[in-house]
Amino acid sequence: MMRVQNRGNSQPRWLFPFVLTVICLLSVLPLARLAVTGISSALQGRMGDLLTDAVVWHALYDTLVTSFWGMVAAVILGGAFALLLTLFDIRGKAALGFLFMLPTMIPPQVTALSWIGMTGPSSTLLKALGLAPPLGSPQPLYSIGGIALLFGVQNAPLVFLSLRAGLLALPRDGIEAARLSGASSWQVMKDIILPLSLPGLAAGAAIAFVSCVGNFGIPAILGIPASIYTLPTLIYTKFATFNSGTFGEVSVLSAMIGILSIIGLAVEGRVLRGRDYRVIGLTGQAAVFRMNGWRWFAELGLWLTIVVILVMPVTALVASSLAPAYGVPLNLSTATLHAYEEILFRQSITRTAFTNSISLSLATAFGLLVVTVLTGYFLVRSGSRLAPVLAALAEIPYALPGIVLAVALILLFAAPLPIIGISLYGTTWIILIAYFSSFFAVSLKPVVSAFRQIDPSLEEAARLAGADFCRRLTDIIVPLIAPAAGASVILVFLIACNELTVSALLWSAGTQTLGVAIYNLDDSGSFNLASALSVLVVLMVVAMMLVLETMANRLPKGVVPWRS
Amino acid sequence: MAKLILNHLSKTFHLGGTAAVRDLSLTVREGGFLALLGPSGCGKTTVLRMIAGFEQPTDGSILLGERVLADASEMVPPEHRNMAMVFQSYALWPHMSVAENVGYPLKVRGVSSAKRQAKVLEALSAVRLEAYADRRPADLSGGQRQRVALARCLVTEPDVVLLDEPLANLDRHLRQEMEETFREFHARSGATMIYVTHDQAEAMALATDVAVMSEGRLLQMATPEDLYARPEGRLVGSLVGQGAILTLASSPGDQRQLDWAALKALYEERGMTTAEVLVRPQDVVISADGLPATVSSALFEGERYALRLTLADGQMLRAFSRTPAKVGDQVSVVIHSGWRL
CATH class of the missing domain: 1.10.3720.10 (MetI-like)
Known part of the structure; x- marks a missing residue:
């Protein structure tokens, strides 16, 4: 008869050491190594060189500015979608929600490429439509504003999800009680829904900010041609011009990104303290408000937004992929699958x-x-x-x-x-x-x-x-x-x-x-x-x-x- | 098979916290059917889980015959105990058919497919579910799921079968039917069974022995008849069966079964020391030249009226009456028998 020493747990003895080892290897060890290099290079005085380098401060500034405006754009887009799709009787919610979520799953560099294909003087799509600006005019997306806008599009779904989870967890009887006590739809919105959904919105904004700060694909494609560097792209270029001090420098730069992220995540944790919306959220809750005459107007706005942030960029991407060469006009006779064959x-x-x-x-x-x-x-x-x-x-x-x-x-x-x-x-x-x-x-x-x-x-x-x-x-x-x-x-x-x-x-x-x-x-x-x-x-x-x-x-x- | 011995068993879940089970010793005889009875939170489920091997005792030991199953330092894991259990939630595996659920313990033991099939069929016919072998548990009703869980216990001929409030999720009608199935199952398998419940009627109806627990301690263990007639202490007295507890002057000597003469004398004596006496309602008879009492409530139960009576000194009694009584009626009662707790 086998007798073992255990506490009645169902797990075998090797499980805890295994889990501990895995988590140490995958999480603790790399981050500890980063911290050690960062601290030791700071102690060796390399910090001074780095912190007096105007490029670093410029990159930090650009990171903060693009991330801030990216967050603002994400809050406006994601917030509007979440409110309209969750609280109002919009038709086609499932399709709208799915399409709105797509940009966040598309890799950022692809988002950036598709938007480049949609704007600027050499856009295949605009040329095919005869709308392209004259050659030599600047590509408007190669700018702080362009990066921020794409950050917004890419991360709006994060705000959408966070706010939507908050809205779905709203106490429905609270809303009904307010209406019975005589509040109009607008008053219910202003006095009950917005205050209660604010934590979800704030948390979404914080996650979006963190995601912007760490984004590499968008500033790499839009920023580097215009010599705009954010912290992630600066790290990338530091590795490209590798020298003896690179390790110390990049560890300090990553620490900066890390600290910005931790601040953002701490804000998220604080506003969501004690509530896990994702668990409480009920799917398919019926609309609380009827839009009546405004409905078609709202639906038009939502679908137009989907067209601008998703359909047009993807169309532009397809158009660019069918063009024989960059800048050559695309029509039925010039369209070619050559690029696909090539790759x-x-x-x-x-x-x-x-x-x-x-x-x-x-x-x-x-x-x-x-x-x-x-x-x-x-x-x-x-x-x-x-x-x-x-x-x-x-x-x-x-x-x-x-x-x-x-x-x-x-x-x-x-x-x-x-x-x-x-x-x-x-x-x-x-x-x-x-x-x-x-x-x-x-x-x-x-x-x-x-x-x-x-x-x-x-x-x-x-x-x-x-x-x-x-x-x-x-x-x-x-x-x-x-x-x-x-x-x-x-x-x-x-x-x-x-x-x-x-x-x-x-x-x-x-x-x-x-x-x-x-x-x-x-x-x-x-x-x-x-x-x-x-x-x-x-x-x-x-x-x-x-x-x-x-x-x-x-x-x-x-x-x-x-x-x- | 052999008898199951719990020897000074204790369990504390958090270091320094209150004990869920304290110094509990009892012996379940071979082939016995023990009901662990107690209010929720009294530690009865913890005892069951220690016997199963899901929890390790913090002190004391569990023996099956000569074999030590668990003590504070080591234990035999549940997979090697040859026990079976019916869970409150039935714990049927939703991804397996009824036959696969029942046959799984045999499959794990490496029993050949043909032999397994025969045994599964036998177990399923014992609970009258042969026709359902290929269904999924999700397609069955509560009572049928319960019977599948029982068949799964039957199939391996376990030394001990544990039942954790198996009737708690069933409606009243099904309960009676399942009680019958359990009795049949016990008679047929001859296994030692331990049945956890908070329902005293269920415990009395099914078990050969009942152990009453409260706050982690064993209060009394006896046959149902003994427990009803001779409960130890106020808690057991109030838990088992109906009755009222009177506080009377303590009687001299160690006589515990008191007759009307003794009870009447003690009631009127008003001594310095007092004792508690349990009086069953069927022993309270309304007749002349008894103690005066007032009817404080009367409930028609079909075959009789259940009365609550208030004695002259304010103490409460329960009684049955064949004739209707109204609240406020003055009666006189004779108490034929009482049991000193």
């Missing part, structure tokens, strides 16, 4: 990028699933007092901008690994580790929600039936969380396949990802190739979002990020 069959760089991105993303999605099923099980079932701490640590790498994590991993792996003496820097492995670290939280969240929904007695019954941990895992636990695990895999694949920020710093010849390939094609002037690649990426994003959308009803609440 899919001729260019070895784009084919390598496809292979790299897809294999990296698959490896990340499935590899992480194995880790997160075990970690999620521990976090939900162990009852350990360390569990909330570990859960918070697991969240950090995803909450911080990717560029900070990339810098931390470069610092960690720049030197050969101790003992085995192999250097990971410049190999695919460092990107894989970065993805594991970065998307750990993305993969964990659906799995943890699923675990929370499972009645513990289902597993206890299996224990009494005689099944050991591995047996229960395969027979009971995994089948029960399968839908959430599927969602986790698709989400991680979707996000990993499209990211640029992390791999922009970590790639080297032969390990470029799709994001890097698009950026490099654009950088080297092959705008039509970059557009064609972007079109394929957008198609992939839409396809996977639709798959998740169809799965949504079978998943725990909060798993599909654009549904609340």
Whole structure:
């Protein structure tokens, strides 16, 4: 008879050390390494050089200005959509919501490219329509305003989700009580709804700000040609002109980004203190207000906005990809699929990028699933007092901008690994580790929600039936969380396949990802190739979002990020 | 199979917190059917979970025959205890069919497919669910799910079967039917069964022994008949069956079963020391030359009237009456029997 020392817990003995090791490797170690380099370079006096450098202050200023106005744009756009779609009897809510969420899942560099294709003197779309400004006039998006506008479009869905979650959690009887006491719709809005939804709006604004601060794709494509640098693009250029002080400098720069993010996240945490809207939110709550005559006007406005922020840029992107060369007018006789042929069959760089991105993303999605099923099980079932701490640590790498994590991993792996003496820097492995670290939280969240929904007695019954941990895992636990695990895999694949920020710093010849390939094609002037690649990426994003959308009803609440 | 022994069992969940179970010792005889009875939060479910192996005792030990199942330092994990349990939520696996649910313990034990099928069918027919073998648990009613859970217990011939308030989620009609199924199941399997409930009628009807718990302690363990006739202490007396507790002068000697003469004398004595006496309603008879009392409430129950009477000194009694009585009526009562707690 086997007798073991345990506290009646269902987990095997190796589980806690395993979870601890995973979280230390993926979260604590890289960030600690970054902190050490930052502090030591500050102590060596390099800080002084950096802080007297006007370029740094300029970049910080530009980061703050673009992020602030980006946040304002996101609040206006996302706030209006959330209010109208949640509180009023607008038709076609599901479609509007889905389309409005798309920009946030499209990679930022693709957003930037599509908007460039929509405006400026060499826009294929405008030329085809005969609306292009004269040659030589400036591209209006290569500016602080342009960056801020695209930040707004990219991050408006974050505000939308946060505010919508808040609005859905409003006490409905409170609203009805106010109406019974004689308040008009407008008074209910002003006195009840707006004050109660303010935390959701503020939290959304804070997340949008953090996301703007860490955004690399948009300022890289729009800012660098106009010599506008934000902190992430400054880090990128520091690596391009590598010298002995680079590590110290970039660690201080990333620390700046880190601090700005932490301030933003602290604001979010503070306004949302004690309430998790995502859990309380009820889907499909009936409209509270009727718009009557104003309805068609509001619907027109919403659809026009979708056209401007999504349909037109994507059309421009498609137009650019069909043009034979950048700036050549597009009509039915000049349209060509040459660019697609080129990226899919001729260019070895784009084919390598496809292979790299897809294999990296698959490896990340499935590899992480194995880790997160075990970690999620521990976090939900162990009852350990360390569990909330570990859960918070697991969240950090995803909450911080990717560029900070990339810098931390470069610092960690720049030197050969101790003992085995192999250097990971410049190999695919460092990107894989970065993805594991970065998307750990993305993969964990659906799995943890699923675990929370499972009645513990289902597993206890299996224990009494005689099944050991591995047996229960395969027979009971995994089948029960399968839908959430599927969602986790698709989400991680979707996000990993499209990211640029992390791999922009970590790639080297032969390990470029799709994001890097698009950026490099654009950088080297092959705008039509970059557009064609972007079109394929957008198609992939839409396809996977639709798959998740169809799965949504079978998943725990909060798993599909654009549904609340 | 062998008897199950709980030896000075204690459980504290948080270091320095109050104990959920305190110094509990009892022995369940082989093939016995023990009901753990107590109000919610009294620690009865914790005892059950310790027997199952989901919780480890902080002190004391659990033995099955000669075998130590658990003590404060080590324990046999539930998967190696050869026990089975019916959970309050039934805990059927939603992704498996009824037959797969029932056959899972055999599958884990590596029983061959053909043999497994035969045993599953046998277990399902014992609970009259053969026709439902291919259904999913979601397609069954509450009572049917309960029976599937029971069949899953039956299939492995466990040493001990644990039942955690299995009837709590069923309606009244189904409860009676399931009580019958449990009795049948016990007779058929001969397994030692431990049944947790807060419903004393359920406990009395099913079990061969009832253990009454309160605030983590065992108050009394006895057969249902014994528990009803000779409860120990006020708490057990008020928990089991109906009755009223009178405070009377304490009687000399160790006689606990008191007759009318003794009770009348004690009632009128007004001594310095007092004792509590449990009086069952069927022992209170309205007749002349008894104690004067006033009817304070009368409830028609169909076969009789249930009365609450207030004695001259303000104490309360319960009685049954075949004839109607009105609130405020003056009666006189004879108490045929009382039990000193």
